[in-house]
Amino acid sequence: METTAEYYCAYCGENNLTFVDLSVGAQQSYVEDCQVCCHPNILYVRVDEDTLDVEIDSEYEG
Known part of the structure; x- marks a missing residue:
């Protein structure tokens, strides 16, 4: 099962939309x-397994 969620780029601060695979687990x-x-x-x-709410934090790679 998949859903979409938003995160802010750690480099430029712009809002991005990503797909999250809920079957992978809560973290x-x-x-x-x-x-x-x-x-x-x-x-x-x-992912909150009861409500399926998604929260995303981002950081620089490297």
Whole structure:
């Protein structure tokens, strides 16, 4: 099951939309390039398993 969530790029601060695979688990992390500036962001994803609410923190890769 997939959903979308937003995060702010750690480099340029722009809002981005990403797909989150809810079947992976309640805590996950992966690298995704910003859709605006193309810099890689490490995304830390937390999913509330009861409500399926998604929260994402991002930080610079490297």
